Amino acid sequence: MALACTVTAPLSISAALYGGMAASRLACQVQAGFDVRAVLLGETFYAGMSCRAVFHMAELRPRLYGEHVTLPEPYLGDEDWTPLEPDISDLRGLSIKLAGAELQRALIHSLEIDLTDRGGPETAIMTIHHDSRSLPIEMLRSLTCTYKGQRLFKGRLEGRTRDLGGVMTTTLTFKGTLRKLQDHAAFRTCYVDSDLEHWRMTQPSSNANVNID
Amino acid sequence: MYDVGRDSRGLHIFAQWGTWYYCSRPNSYQAFPDIHGRPGINARLYWELYDGIPEEDPHCIRLVEMQLLLGGWQVCNYSKHQISVYGRHTLDGPNLICPWRHLVRRYGSPAVDPQTWPMWHKTPMRSLYFPEALQIRCVVLRMETIETGYYEQQQLVVPLEELHYRDQAGMEDPPPAGVIVKTARVFGQKPKRYRDGRAVILVSDAIKDVLAGRGFKTTGLNTGRAKTLAADQLYWNELPKDRREALDEANAMLGFDYFAWADDTVTFQAPGAGPLKKIDITDPRVTLGLSDDIDQTYSGVRVQYTNRLGRVREVIVKRRSAALGKLLRATTISAPDSIKTARSARQVGQRWLKDHSDTTHSDRIVLRGIVPGFGDCLLARPGWRVTLVGARGAAKKLKVTGVRLRPLEWEAELSFDIEPWKFERWLAANAAKAYTVRR
Numbered sequence: 001m002a003l004a005c006t007v008t009a010p011l012s013i014s015a016a017l018y019g020g021m022a023a024s025r026l027a028c029q030v031q032a033g034f035d036v037r038a039v040l041l042g043e044t045f046y047a048g049m050s051c052r053a054v055f056h057m058a059e060l061r062p063r064l065y066g067e068h069v070t071l072p073e074p075y076l077g078d079e080d081w082t083p084l085e086p087d088i089s090d091l092r093g094l095s096i097k098l099a100g101a102e103l104q105r106a107l108i109h110s111l112e113i114d115l116t117d118r119g120g121p122e123t124a125i126m127t128i129h130h131d132s133r134s135l136p137i138e139m140l141r142s143l144t145c146t147y148k149g150q151r152l153f154k155g156r157l158e159g160r161t162r163d164l165g166g167v168m169t170t171t172l173t174f175k176g177t178l179r180k181l182q183d184h185a186a187f188r189t190c191y192v193d194s195d196l197e198h199w200r201m202t203q204p205s206s207n208a209n210v211n212i213d
Numbered sequence: 214m215y216d217v218g219r220d221s222r223g224l225h226i227f228a229q230w231g232t233w234y235y236c237s238r239p240n241s242y243q244a245f246p247d248i249h250g251r252p253g254i255n256a257r258l259y260w261e262l263y264d265g266i267p268e269e270d271p272h273c274i275r276l277v278e279m280q281l282l283l284g285g286w287q288v289c290n291y292s293k294h295q296i297s298v299y300g301r302h303t304l305d306g307p308n309l310i311c312p313w314r315h316l317v318r319r320y321g322s323p324a325v326d327p328q329t330w331p332m333w334h335k336t337p338m339r340s341l342y343f344p345e346a347l348q349i350r351c352v353v354l355r356m357e358t359i360e361t362g363y364y365e366q367q368q369l370v371v372p373l374e375e376l377h378y379r380d381q382a383g384m385e386d387p388p389p390a391g392v393i394v395k396t397a398r399v400f401g402q403k404p405k406r407y408r409d410g411r412a413v414i415l416v417s418d419a420i421k422d423v424l425a426g427r428g429f430k431t432t433g434l435n436t437g438r439a440k441t442l443a444a445d446q447l448y449w450n451e452l453p454k455d456r457r458e459a460l461d462e463a464n465a466m467l468g469f470d471y472f473a474w475a476d477d478t479v480t481f482q483a484p485g486a487g488p489l490k491k492i493d494i495t496d497p498r499v500t501l502g503l504s505d506d507i508d509q510t511y512s513g514v515r516v517q518y519t520n521r522l523g524r525v526r527e528v529i530v531k532r533r534s535a536a537l538g539k540l541l542r543a544t545t546i547s548a549p550d551s552i553k554t555a556r557s558a559r560q561v562g563q564r565w566l567k568d569h570s571d572t573t574h575s576d577r578i579v580l581r582g583i584v585p586g587f588g589d590c591l592l593a594r595p596g597w598r599v600t601l602v603g604a605r606g607a608a609k610k611l612k613v614t615g616v617r618l619r620p621l622e623w624e625a626e627l628s629f630d631i632e633p634w635k636f637e638r639w640l641a642a643n644a645a646k647a648y649t650v651r652r
Contacts, residue, residue: 091623094591105621113618117595118461120472120480145620147591151474152618177473180427181460185453188263190272190401191422192414193448194646196394199354200259 097144121153121176143174262350273348276400277341282393284333300349312341413443433481445646465641470596487596491586495603500579505572513543518558530562534570568636590625
């Protein structure tokens with residue numbers, strides 16, 4: 001006999017009870033801002049409703065890949081209270097493109113973008129669950145990251161390293177648009193020079209000195 | 214016929230006193246060749262673009278503005294001398310153009326004692342243009358003797374053998390005759406702006422030019438300090454140097470923030486012009502990591518400078534620091550080369566202490582999600598100003614200097630490295646001889 005029940009407050013818990021088993025088992029799963037699993041241990045279901053539930057809560061924050069289940073709004077009580085963790089379902093409009101092609105977020109292990117007050121987008125370091133050797137370099141040459149219509153980063157590939165640890169990952173380093181200014185370290189120009197040290201008194205040799213005056 | 218007298222030094226071209234051309238040499242005086250020669254004997258000064266290194270880019274000298282001091286006691290006795298400015302393509306090449314020639318006649322009447330007569334005459338500022346077609350890359354200033362009119366043998370107070378110019382630091386011991394380059398400004402491009410008849414290079418124009426070389430346009434450079442700040446020293450001839458370094462060097466005088474959010478446009482923002490945001494540190498989405506330290510806080514400074522005689526001197530400047538209380542914490546700094554007097558050195562110390570008398574803030578703040586009063590953390594930008602709410606003693610506005618975004622975790626890390634940027638900006642402007650022009 002199978003029995004299903006639902007507990008709503010304060011968290012949404014879906015429970016499925018299977019009878020006729022040597023050890024009754026109750027599994028509860030909640031998916032949203034965090035992951036909860038509950039196991040009910042008891043001799044028999046008919047022995048009474050006294051049972052013990054153990055909740056295992058995930059310590060890591062969720063990733064954006066996988067299935068998302070939206071929690072109902074928690075009880076706020078006073079108006080000033082805000083949830084501790086951001087509701088990732090609101091994170092819409094984030095677009096990550098490699099060489100113009102949208103990149104699956106499930107492939108991305110981490111992404112960090114550095115912005116400075118001297119140039120704006122400076123560096124983006126992205127680690128992907130992929131062996132980049134199988135990817136042609138044209139597919140990695142540029143990274144564009146936009147969010148809610150604003151560009152967070154756009155840059156070109158500057159470095160690629162592979163990590164052969166527990167999971168094979170590839171770390172890609174991108175530099176911002178102003179990297180173009182550093183392409184050639186041969187910038188030389190004279191707008192104005194008022195330094196008298198640059199005046200010289202070196203006399204050219206008399207043979208080489210051709211004066212037409 | 215022609216005799217320069219008992220003076221074995223002939224005609225001389227001296228640079229400005231402060232530059233110590235001759236005086237810094239082991240042999241304090243270096244005679245020009247053929248000093249006892251005939252009219253036509255000359256001496257020269259050169260200014261060559263990029264020190265004569267061939268350049269692929271067709272850069273050339275377009276304008277020279279110079280002001281000279283002509284004279285010397287020998288000029289009172291002998292005349293005539295001629296000043297010429299030539300343009301050449303190379304140092305050893307022929308003279309292609311002579312935009313200015315000036316005849317130096319005897320100053321004063323024969324009855325005037327040359328020692329009491331104002332023997333040095335300043336010429337008005339000359340603007341000498343060179344056509345682009347000639348590709349002038351070397352400018353020659355030449356002084357030559359044309360004719361001598363001998364009035365009277367000058368009686369030297371000091372014997373010639375003992376007459377040295379090693380200690381020349383003013384006009385007390387002037388050379389017998391010569392030309393002193395008082396100011397000279399060489400322009401590698403034809404100036405676009407003039408103020409009071411003088412060519413002006415705005416720092417913002419130089420920044421635009423540096424960025425335009427890689428196809429970038431600029432916005433925001435027509436505000437504040439960028440409108441009026443001009444520089445007299447913007448000459449980059451040392452390699453390796455890239456445009457980013459040149460951009461940072463020029464922008465250091467302005468202290469602007471700049472961002473390249475778009476592909477081809479760089480946006481400049483005046484310091485303190487960023488939007489003001491609030492961060493409530495009691496918000497559970499905010500993780501605070503601010504700290505105050507006094508590593509860069511001082512209440513005294515010893516400023517070293519070199520005076521007009523070339524001797525190292527120093528002054529001590531103190532300033533009460535609220536962060537340090539009665540604690541005296543001092544260090545030593547070196548003033549820029551342009552600082553020659555104790556008074557200006559004290560001003561340098563006061564400027565420096567003004568930026569170093571307060572505690573510095575470092576570390577960072579981590580925001581997650583949408584923070585009330587601040588907005589979406591992923592849209593945080595450097596250059597914004599932030600007021601911390603809910604923290605005693607931390608109500609001052611902090612400038613966001615760096616942002617680290619973690620989009621997949623909806624998280625942003627703001628950095629607040631406060632630098633003594635005002636003093637650095639002043640130093641950069643001082644090195645470039647920057648000044649403010651009227652509009």
